Amino acid sequence: xxxxxxxxxxxxxxxxxxxxxxxxxQFEVEQFLYAEAALLDARRYRDWLALIAEDIHYWMPIRRTxxxxxxxxxxxxxxxxAFFDDDRAMLEMRVKxxxxxxxxxxxxxxxxxxxxxxVRILDVAGDEITLEAAFHLYRTRLNTEVDSWIGxxxxxxxxxxxxxxxxxxxLFLDQTLIRATNMSTLF
Amino acid sequence: xxxxxxxxxxxxxxxxxxEQGWDRASILALFDAEAGWLDRRxxxxxxxxxxxxxxxxxxxxxxxxxxxxxxxxxDYFINYxxxxxxxxxxxEDGEVNVLLNTCRHRGNALCRAEQGxxxxxxxxxxxxxxxLDGKLIGVPGQSSYFHGDLDxxxxxxxKAAQVDSYLGFWxxxxxxxxxxxxxxxxxxxxxxxxxxxxxxxxxxxxxxxxNVIDCNWKIAVDNLFDWYHVxxxxxxxxxxxxxxxxxxxxxxxQLVMLGEYGHAISGPGLPSERQTQIDLxxxxxxxxxxRSAPANSQRIRPRLGAELMGASGVRSMGHPNIFPNLWxxxxxxxxxxxxxxxxSKTELWWFTIVPKDAPASYRKVAVWTxxxxxxxxxxxxxxxxxxxxxxxxxxxxxSSRQLGQTLKMGLGHDRVxxxxxxQRFIDTRINEHAQRWLYRSWTEWMAARDxxxxxxxxxxxxxxxx
Numbered sequence: 001x002x003x004x005x006x007x008x009x010x011x012x013x014x015x016x017x018x019x020x021x022x023x024x025x026q027f028e029v030e031q032f033l034y035a036e037a038a039l040l041d042a043r044r045y046r047d048w049l050a051l052i053a054e055d056i057h058y059w060m061p062i063r064r065t066x067x068x069x070x071x072x073x074x075x076x077x078x079x080x081x082a083f084f085d086d087d088r089a090m091l092e093m094r095v096k097x098x099x100x101x102x103x104x105x106x107x108x109x110x111x112x113x114x115x116x117x118x119v120r121i122l123d124v125a126g127d128e129i130t131l132e133a134a135f136h137l138y139r140t141r142l143n144t145e146v147d148s149w150i151g152x153x154x155x156x157x158x159x160x161x162x163x164x165x166x167x168x169x170x171l172f173l174d175q176t177l178i179r180a181t182n183m184s185t186l187f
Numbered sequence: 188x189x190x191x192x193x194x195x196x197x198x199x200x201x202x203x204x205x206e207q208g209w210d211r212a213s214i215l216a217l218f219d220a221e222a223g224w225l226d227r228r229x230x231x232x233x234x235x236x237x238x239x240x241x242x243x244x245x246x247x248x249x250x251x252x253x254x255x256x257x258x259x260x261x262d263y264f265i266n267y268x269x270x271x272x273x274x275x276x277x278x279e280d281g282e283v284n285v286l287l288n289t290c291r292h293r294g295n296a297l298c299r300a301e302q303g304x305x306x307x308x309x310x311x312x313x314x315x316x317x318x319l320d321g322k323l324i325g326v327p328g329q330s331s332y333f334h335g336d337l338d339x340x341x342x343x344x345x346k347a348a349q350v351d352s353y354l355g356f357w358x359x360x361x362x363x364x365x366x367x368x369x370x371x372x373x374x375x376x377x378x379x380x381x382x383x384x385x386x387x388x389x390x391x392x393x394x395x396x397x398n399v400i401d402c403n404w405k406i407a408v409d410n411l412f413d414w415y416h417v418x419x420x421x422x423x424x425x426x427x428x429x430x431x432x433x434x435x436x437x438x439x440x441q442l443v444m445l446g447e448y449g450h451a452i453s454g455p456g457l458p459s460e461r462q463t464q465i466d467l468x469x470x471x472x473x474x475x476x477x478r479s480a481p482a483n484s485q486r487i488r489p490r491l492g493a494e495l496m497g498a499s500g501v502r503s504m505g506h507p508n509i510f511p512n513l514w515x516x517x518x519x520x521x522x523x524x525x526x527x528x529x530x531s532k533t534e535l536w537w538f539t540i541v542p543k544d545a546p547a548s549y550r551k552v553a554v555w556t557x558x559x560x561x562x563x564x565x566x567x568x569x570x571x572x573x574x575x576x577x578x579x580x581x582x583x584x585x586s587s588r589q590l591g592q593t594l595k596m597g598l599g600h601d602r603v604x605x606x607x608x609x610q611r612f613i614d615t616r617i618n619e620h621a622q623r624w625l626y627r628s629w630t631e632w633m634a635a636r637d638x639x640x641x642x643x644x645x646x647x648x649x650x651x652x653x
Contacts, residue, residue, distance in 0.1 A: 017382070062394040070303045081394025081539050081554060083564045090559060093427045098567055100423035105569045175535065176301065178398035181572035183564040 017124065024168040028133060029157065030119055032164050037114035040186055045095040047185070052088055053158055053167040060084040060171040060187070075172065079183070083183060084171070094186065105184040110141040112185055128167065135171070139185055147180040149173060208234055214634040216498070218626040220528040223595035225626055227582035230403040234373070236530040242267030242633050243511050245361040246641075247448075249372050250513040251275040251285055252522060253538065254355040255390035261319060267526050268361055273347065274298050274308070275357060278319045278416040285347035285359040286321045295345070301395075302505045308344070317344050348512060353377065354364035354384045354495075364638040372509065374497065375446025375648070377509025381495025383519035386474065386542040392554060394586070396537040402575035403582070404527040405629065407535065409513045410571060410623035411506045411523075412453035414441065415596065420574060422565040423601060429559060435504075442503050443613040445603075445618045448641075449646050451629030452504015456614065457485070462502050478549045486518045499579040508621075510628065523558050531579050537562050594619045594626070601653050611648055620653055 017025065039048040060083040061076040076082055086094070097103050118134040132154050139147045156168035169187050171181075194235035199246035214235075217226040229235065245268060252264040252275045270287040274297065288296050290310040297308040297317065307324065307634050309316045316325030329337055347359035352370035358368050365371065383389060399409065410416065411507065416632070417436055418425075425432045437457065442456020457465070465473065470489040477486045488505065493501040507515040512525040518541070526534040539557040561568045581587045597618030603611050613620060627646060635641035 008365060062396060064301045066300045067303050070300065073302075075396035079551070079554065080394060081392050081537075082558055083562060085555070085558050093429055093566065097423045097427035097429075100426035101421075101425065102422035103570065104420065104423070105573055163545060176397070178396075178563050180563060181400045181576060182398075184569040184571040 017044075022121070025129070026121060027166075028120070029121060029129060030116075032157065033116045033119065033133065033155075036141040036166070040114050041112055043098075043109060045098055045186070049092060049095055050164055051164070052091055053165040054088055056088050056091070056167055056169065058084055058091060060168045060173060062175055063176050065176050076092055083173075083178070084187075087119070091186075103184070105182055110139045110185055112140075113138045114187075122154075129157045129159070129171065130162070131155050131157065135187065136186065137187055139180075146180070149175065149180075149183075151175075153187075189604045205306070209238060209633075211634040215630050218623075218630045220623055220627045222595065223593040223598045223623060225594055227588050227590055227592060229582075229629070230406060230579050231528055231530050231582035231588060231625070233572075236527070238633060239527065240269040242635070243629070244630070245271070245637065246365065247362075247511055248349075248351075248358040248360045248365065248368055248509075249511075250509065250522070251283070251350075251357040251359050251539070253357070253391045254352065255543075257283065259304065260305055263298060263305060264302045265298055265300070266524075267357065268286050268347070270348070271361075271526060272296065273359065275343075275359075276305070276319050280320075282642070283350055283352070283357050284320050285350045285357075286317075286344040288345075290346075291323065291344065292341040307604040320345050328520075332408040348546045354380050355388065356380055356383075357402055366638075366642075367626065369450060373446045373450060373648075374500075375444045375447065375450040375507070376454060376509050377498035378444065378496045378503070378610075379450065379452060379509055379515045380649040381492070381493055381500070382503065382507060382515055383498075383522070383540055385490065385492035385495055385501070385519065386477070386545075389540045390543050392539045392541060392550070393556075394539070397534060398563040399528065399532060399534045401531055402533050402572070403530055404525045404533040405625070406575045406578055407525040407533050408508060408512055408514070409622045409625055410575065411508055411516070411626070412451060413619070414438070414454050414505070415619070416574070420570050421567050424560075426458055427566060434449040437504075441602075441615050441617055442499075442505060443615060443622045444500060444503070444611065445613075445619065445620065445649050448645065449510030449632065450508065450627060451510075451621035451624050452503050452505055452507040454503065454617075456504060456612075458615075460500065478546070478552075487599075494515075498608055499604075499606045499610045499612045508625070510625075516561065517556065518582075521552055521561060525562070531576075531583075533575075587615070594622050598623070599652065603648075603650050603653055607648070611650070613653065624649070 014174035025093040036051055062081055063075055066074050097187050098106055115136040116133050119131055121129060135153050136150055137149045151169045151171055151173040153169060155166060158167045206457050217229050236479045249267050249268045256264050257277045260277050260279055263274050266273055266275055274288050278284045288298055290297060291311055292315050295310050295312040297310055311403045318324050323339040323342045326337060348363040349362050349365060350359045353368055418432055423457060424430060437455040440456055440458055444452040465487050473487040473489045488501055514523045516523060522538045524536040528534055541553050559565055560643045597620055601613050601615045603613055605611050633640060635644060
């Protein structure tokens with residue numbers, strides 16, 4: 001960005017939020033994320049889909065164990081291979097599969113708990129809020145299967161009336177080798 | 188109830204494997220090819236598993252990586268021969284070296300990353316330094332602390348006995364007396380790799396998906412031949428609309444090829460009348476038709492396809508497996524390794540492949556297809572793992588492990604045809620020929636003490652009735 005562009009942007013940028021405004025926004029955002037997590041834990045996938053923006057990019061790149069000298073190659077890039085690289089139509093397909101009555105990997109259904117913490121609002125631009133959070137998805141199924149996925153994610157929430165819709169979710173797992181039979185659940 | 192018990196016997200004096208308690212006869216009895224009966228202990232026995240590491244993995248040719256993954260001198264990719272970790276590295280001379288990833292001093296791993304680039308390999312324990320070809324080039328304190336006693340020439344990293352490539356796919360074996368890669372692959376193995384390259388030279392897209400499933404590696408391998416499970420196991424993926432079973436399954440048009448040493452191809456096959464129509468199309472028309480739907484089982488391969496796969500093999504829209512554990516899928520757009528991690532654990536590694544000259548639009552569709560069908564998040568793959576882990580688990584209990592598995596489908600109902608070029612194939616309906624061939628070959632590999640015995644006593648590729 002040129003100096004001129006920076007100056008132009010500064011001239012039009014809204015005044016920074018006050019502490020009280022930030023606290024309120026933090027509360028709103030966190031309450032939204034908890035409610036969203038509760039929908040997934042309750043297997044209310046259709047209701048969850050209602051929170052997904054039409055233009056969502058739901059993406060989980062592949063992480064690799066690399067040396068420090070090669071650290072820029074730790075994650076695959078957009079367009080290369082990933083575990084998830086979904087648009088809204090793809091997420092609808094995942095939900096449709098879960099509802100099909102023959103999704104054997106989820107019947108008997110998994111029991112999941114979606115934890116979200118360390119929520120930091122990184123940017124507020126117009127009606128879009130960019131945040132970073134730590135997540136922990138705990139899943140157990142049958143009597144012995146236990147999976148645990150921990151990582152960092154960046155979300156973009158778009159304000160819509162009293163609530164938000166999720167316009168981006170980029171998930172950066174801490175695992176490299178996925179220590180699970182599958183990822184038949186939603187993050 | 189009568190429980191059928193395979194024999195667990197003591198071996199003759201002097202034979203290897205006495206400690207494991209499995210002799211030739213008892214191993215061969217684990218699969219009854221005439222009855223289509225598989226002893227479940229094949230999926231769970233710890234001693235058999237240890238024997239597999241020696242007699243299947245160290246002895247066979249294992250897929251290492253593709254040329255495009257390690258283009259420059261020093262580029263490396265870590266893979267496995269059984270449970271032995273190996274470094275596949277591009278040497279100073281441009282050739283690929285396959286080195287056991289273990290320091291000759293105290294055994295520490297030289298490489299801990301999954302991939303990368305190195306000038307040499309320095310051990311993090313005491314600083315021993317190895318060149319890209321495995322030569323030991325530096326030992327701290329060699330003249331002082333070791334008093335010059337070390338013969339560095341004898342302490343290089345252990346190299347795979349043979350390393351070779353076919354169409355850019357690198358393989359390695361720990362057996363110096365193994366046949367050449369060309370002979371090992373035979374017609375069926377070469378047809379399988381030819382499927383990947385039938386649109387020209389290929390490259391691997393960045394990002395190998397890896398996950399681990401609590402199953403025996405062989406049930407993951409035999410499943411790739413199994414087109415019977417698709418309708419039921421993957422019903423929900425069909426309902427969701429990610430694939431149309433009718434477009435890919437063709438239950439009454441199945442083409443099977445069984446190759447020496449256990450390689451096989453099984454799955455849908457174009458009827459020869461359809462291939463005759465395709466033969467009249469130009470290469471441009473065929474490539475255009477394929478690019479709009481890269482995973483469609485009605486892919487139309489250019490002439491190169493028949494050159495690499497043979498006049499009959501080119502009709503295959505199914506799944507090749509390079510024995511023991513390299514699955515070629517999505518018409519050659521992906522390969523998946525099934526790596527053993529104990530009798531009841533398997534790692535799956537997915538490599539996604541596109542022609543080097545493919546336009547961005549094709550590449551995009553290929554990546555989309557690979558991510559959303561296979562891998563742990565793929566809509567098809569999600570429903571496979573638990574079938575395999577539960578089948579493996581039911582091979583452990585005292586009563587259930589004495590039962591067999593039933594592999595009778597199509598047994599005795601088909602014939603092997605030999606075309607005018609000598610290529611062998613079976614035109615049939617949904618069947619279990621390739622699974623039976625896999626287990627039959629497996630018993631022969633396991634029963635043979637060395638390559639000489641395996642060469643002499645293995646079954647040739649079947650002819651006539653099967």
